[in-house]
Amino acid sequence: MTDSTLGTRTGRPLGVAVVGAGYWGPNLVRNFQASPHFRLRWLCDLDVDRAHRVLGAYSTVEATADYAAVLADPEVDAVAVATPAGTHLEVALAAVRAGKHVLVEKPLAATYSDGARLVAEAEDRGLVLMCDHTYCYTPAVSSIREMVRSGELGEIHFVDSVRINLGLVQKDIDVMWDLAPHDLSILDFILPETVEPVAVAAHGADPIGAGRACVAYLTLQLNTGAIAHVHVNWLSPTKVRTTMVGGAKRTLVWDDMNPAQRLAVFDRGVDLATPQEIGPNERREMMVSYRSGDMVAPALKEREALRAMVDEFAGAVTEGRAPLTDGRAGLRVLDILEAASRSLEFRGAVVGLRAGH
Amino acid sequence: MTDSTLGTRTGRPLGVAVVGAGYWGPNLVRNFQASPHFRLRWLCDLDVDRAHRVLGAYSTVEATADYAAVLADPEVDAVAVATPAGTHLEVALAAVRAGKHVLVEKPLAATYSDGARLVAEAEDRGLVLMCDHTYCYTPAVSSIREMVRSGELGEIHFVDSVRINLGLVQKDIDVMWDLAPHDLSILDFILPETVEPVAVAAHGADPIGAGRACVAYLTLQLNTGAIAHVHVNWLSPTKVRTTMVGGAKRTLVWDDMNPAQRLAVFDRGVDLATPQEIGPNERREMMVSYRSGDMVAPALKEREALRAMVDEFAGAVTEGRAPLTDGRAGLRVLDILEAASRSLEFRGAVVGLRAGH
Amino acid sequence: MTDSTLGTRTGRPLGVAVVGAGYWGPNLVRNFQASPHFRLRWLCDLDVDRAHRVLGAYSTVEATADYAAVLADPEVDAVAVATPAGTHLEVALAAVRAGKHVLVEKPLAATYSDGARLVAEAEDRGLVLMCDHTYCYTPAVSSIREMVRSGELGEIHFVDSVRINLGLVQKDIDVMWDLAPHDLSILDFILPETVEPVAVAAHGADPIGAGRACVAYLTLQLNTGAIAHVHVNWLSPTKVRTTMVGGAKRTLVWDDMNPAQRLAVFDRGVDLATPQEIGPNERREMMVSYRSGDMVAPALKEREALRAMVDEFAGAVTEGRAPLTDGRAGLRVLDILEAASRSLEFRGAVVGLRAGH
Amino acid sequence: MTDSTLGTRTGRPLGVAVVGAGYWGPNLVRNFQASPHFRLRWLCDLDVDRAHRVLGAYSTVEATADYAAVLADPEVDAVAVATPAGTHLEVALAAVRAGKHVLVEKPLAATYSDGARLVAEAEDRGLVLMCDHTYCYTPAVSSIREMVRSGELGEIHFVDSVRINLGLVQKDIDVMWDLAPHDLSILDFILPETVEPVAVAAHGADPIGAGRACVAYLTLQLNTGAIAHVHVNWLSPTKVRTTMVGGAKRTLVWDDMNPAQRLAVFDRGVDLATPQEIGPNERREMMVSYRSGDMVAPALKEREALRAMVDEFAGAVTEGRAPLTDGRAGLRVLDILEAASRSLEFRGAVVGLRAGH
Structure with missing residues (x-):
């Protein structure tokens, strides 16, 4: 055909x-x-x-x-x-x-x-x-993918994603299945080929008695030792859609609710000193040095995702x-969602993911 | 004496x-x-x-x-x-x-x-x-305590606290022991007598090889079924100090980095419809109704904590x-920190807390 | 017909x-x-x-x-x-x-x-x-009109309106005729029947050599002694659309670029003490007292203007x-625009407005 | 001595x-x-x-x-x-x-x-x-002076300064003499030697009957054809301290109430096309082209002014x-303030400034 x-x-x-x-x-x-x-x-x-x-x-x-x-x-x-x-x-x-x-x-x-x-x-x-x-086709996520994959951010240290709002409580799915696919598909999209989640733990609550989690936190362990975390919530009176991608060289903040400045790339970070550089009498905080450089908010195309x-x-x-x-990207997201659901059932136990989709 | x-x-x-x-x-x-x-x-x-x-x-x-x-x-x-x-x-x-x-x-x-x-x-x-x-003596936390304990917010559904910054990596303690005492002491201070954490799970990462967690997430289970969550991070280029306290009647957002509007109290929320009010053909989202009222930013005293x-x-x-x-408040915070450390060791396992300090 | x-x-x-x-x-x-x-x-x-x-x-x-x-x-x-x-x-x-x-x-x-x-x-x-x-039909301006006309704000003291952006430089009209009609039509819409502008002065500049003003400031004198001011600018890299309406009882800020909180009504202000309340040795600042009350962000309908x-x-x-x-509202706006153009020609001279449209 | x-x-x-x-x-x-x-x-x-x-x-x-x-x-x-x-x-x-x-x-x-x-x-x-x-010694103003004087912004097109707050109404001076010295001394400090104000017009109002202007707008004409504008106001419930410096190459926004991002330098602007590039049937807006580049928020030192x-x-x-x-800088500010006061008396008439302080 x-x-x-x-x-x-x-x-x-x-x-x-x-x-x-x-x-x-x-x-x-x-x-x-x-x-x-x-x-x-x-x-x-x-x-x-x-x-x-x-x-x-x-x-x-x-x-x-x-x-x-x-x-x-x-x-x-x-x-x-x-x-x-x-x-x-x-x-x-x-x-x-x-x-x-x-x-x-x-x-x-x-x-x-x-x-x-x-x-x-x-x-x-x-x-x-x-x-x-859809989010993978926003100008912001395109830029993030490019910055992550080109090495501009350096090795990825952490990803923290928050997607909360006064949401429509769904009859058939919990907040995790409703909202986290966005964050997980973005994560899948931006990470380099060699970096991938290997396990997930999820915690949730249903404080209003809806019969399913209305608040949930997912923690993903990546194969590199990095951590990714997703906060989804139907009960928040304010709408927050923020993702922070922390790298060894630069850290990026995507605030989707701030159209005038969706992306901010910070040339700031922590550099570990090697042990021999530290004298025995140095103060206890002095193990690291800090870069405190500029922030750049790159111009993004105006384009509907x-x-x-x-x-x-x-x-x-x-x-x-x-x-x-493609469908395989959709499968990888489903794998994490199913593992997270099992983790929720078992009160936050870490659940391993499938490999090689 | x-x-x-x-x-x-x-x-x-x-x-x-x-x-x-x-x-x-x-x-x-x-x-x-x-x-x-x-x-x-x-x-x-x-x-x-x-x-x-x-x-x-x-x-x-x-x-x-x-x-x-x-x-x-x-x-x-x-x-x-x-x-x-x-x-x-x-x-x-x-x-x-x-x-x-x-x-x-x-x-x-x-x-x-x-x-x-x-x-x-x-x-x-x-x-x-x-x-x-110290934070318990800020005008913001005083107000929050009063609003929570007077019932103005209704039953507490969730507490979400974020305290992230480019922080001094400490030689002797991890980010959890460095920063989470603030969030935990505030939580201890604002919750009514009858509400208390019963278990904690913690996830962390040390992506820069500092020898201790530089990013950590704590999830607290409260005796009421509510959930509290704390995100602490030394590697964030932006300073965020935000606590959201979600209640059955109102939800409050405390943004300590916004001096012009530290507290915002939202008369918004989700009300569950009782089953008989829902017809069989209603759309799947229609299990709940929403209140979408005003937001009030109460005037706070100017006072150094x-x-x-x-x-x-x-x-x-x-x-x-x-x-x-008092010292007992300090003890309750130590109990959670120790349990969280054990949870970190055991990859996020839920650890119960002591009762009756 | x-x-x-x-x-x-x-x-x-x-x-x-x-x-x-x-x-x-x-x-x-x-x-x-x-x-x-x-x-x-x-x-x-x-x-x-x-x-x-x-x-x-x-x-x-x-x-x-x-x-x-x-x-x-x-x-x-x-x-x-x-x-x-x-x-x-x-x-x-x-x-x-x-x-x-x-x-x-x-x-x-x-x-x-x-x-x-x-x-x-x-x-x-x-x-x-x-x-x-169009702006008169936004939920925000509807609310403002109601608050002003119901007396909720008290007597109007000042109106300050900023509408700046990287704008399309027009071939036939200057920035004042392009953008100020919005602010002037809003002003016309919200003021009570008995309050009206009586004169206008305008200052402008054409720093890029476009052949017409690209930056302009209009100052309107109202019949009550209050002042209204409009800043329009095609050369600003940031988009600002803010109107402040200062009243004897309350002051309102409308920030149209902040969808999460377009309207903020402040119960704050300055109250003049009557002279006899002031002793001869009081400090020079002590002529007034301040109200420092809450801010309310009223819920607005979601409705396309x-x-x-x-x-x-x-x-x-x-x-x-x-x-x-109606057409007469359009006429009142044209009257101010024409007077402002004459003022621009005469380097900011105050120009009176017609009465009784 | x-x-x-x-x-x-x-x-x-x-x-x-x-x-x-x-x-x-x-x-x-x-x-x-x-x-x-x-x-x-x-x-x-x-x-x-x-x-x-x-x-x-x-x-x-x-x-x-x-x-x-x-x-x-x-x-x-x-x-x-x-x-x-x-x-x-x-x-x-x-x-x-x-x-x-x-x-x-x-x-x-x-x-x-x-x-x-x-x-x-x-x-x-x-x-x-x-x-x-004092403001001339803030890290922000130091940076602005350097960017303006080094030509990084290009020729200066406009300066717009807003300094409003719920202020102490002074017994002996109006809002212009109380607050505008800050803006005028900054303007004096940042402009290159060859650029200077030549005339000023001022509009004010005393809507609360304080006996002196509580709201004032100053418009300064510069010798280059550029315009500078200052808005000072004692009656605003929100504190705004923002200065925009518009240049031919870049435009800078200084928001002193935003410690996390005081300075933002926009590589955005309007470029006039020369007439021959425009065909007779081009649409009326097409006289200009736009640059829509990145924004950079330069790192500033932490230093008390x-x-x-x-x-x-x-x-x-x-x-x-x-x-x-030095004293001469103070004199130049006094010259503008006195001229602005005369303008206020004469309902906004343009008043020339002294030359060669």
């Missing part, structure tokens, strides 16, 4: 359908419509009225509740799945089996094994399976290559 | 000596000098030149390296100990045995059992033993009562 | 056309499409390709370059003018003469006399003439009443 | 007396005591009890109400004047006539002619006359040279 002439800038746009007109679907609808690489043909939802409302009174796109008809449409090259996570396997698998390329909202699937099945089926058929890890994500999907399909956030 | 006429506003000021002219001592020197309740008589340090330098060229206070002479001075009613933690037991015990009231810099002692010995000796002799939990702490010490001595942050 | 059955919630939607597909037109297109009170029929621009691009590939709205055809369409009840200011008179007048209700982007017209002509024609024909003073503006236009048309920001 | 061996690092410290134990005097007392270049001998105030209170219970410095005795003390090399501005001439002149070097709190004197008299007398006798323009000021005073005295902020 992959046809290298599809969706290129000179070729005809890729036909696409969005499945799911809930929270996320409308954003996909808007961005597929704005992209020259796509021709949006369908918005599909079991509740067809909802699909109509999302499209509005002036649209030429078709709304439908009939997913089979969508899959049967030969003009549909790709399907974007924005249904609840529990249905991802079924919806995405049907699309793959109909020979469509598939974009899936995070998390890739409800379980690791479901996700692995999807990945295997898509690979078998040579179809693109992309996970919509979803638009860049959609363009990457088009690029992967037309070039027949894996997208930046 | 306790004499209820000492140091009252009408009586003569309390004679006081400061021991230790390092990082913290000069602050005590300045505040004892500014208080009408005290007459500072000595600054004692093994390095008498350092003591002279701290006093400066214009002072009438005596510098000495001879602690015995200080203790022998009958005009000295009280001793303030600002030496390294490892020496607290020895220095403070000598003072207590000389019949002096004692103020000890945090942490109370190097170990729980040392601290317990100090508490016992002071109680046996009817002397005041106070722990300098150390000055209030010093005044509380005077009050406890002259009134013959326990100070707000 | 006003027909009270038009555009009501039960009646059929108002037919509307947008003229001008440049910077502002697309926003109107989007909001008319989203409003149930309107049916968008045309997007008209001399450059019909631009109009097509704005509508996108999926729209059922018609693009045209033929304004006469738009005006001849009996289904068009109202016209929204988003063309350059120099063409407002011609475009709007044609619409009024065709019996259409008219919404005009700010400023109402290129000159006061043009604006007055428009107002007169619309009034003569009983048609709605509304000026799109343009959507509320569009709804107000519908309301005015269907109810046959003047809109909140 | 100037003796080049005085106060050098190897010589004996300079004897100094502080006159005035009010608001500012205690800061001078503290800093002279901390400087190795000075020996503080007296604190003189008509209210000797106040002087005693300022010195505290532990000081070896003498308090006195007898200014003649201070001047007669041969160990006193220099006098620091921190009395109300109206008494500066008398107090400083007496010191100069007694052969003492003099440091005067801002403003130099109550009038330009008083100030000129002081300058002349000190120059005649070869004595140092320094004006305590007053300490650096006191050291500069010592340097000027011992080296027999003019200090960085």
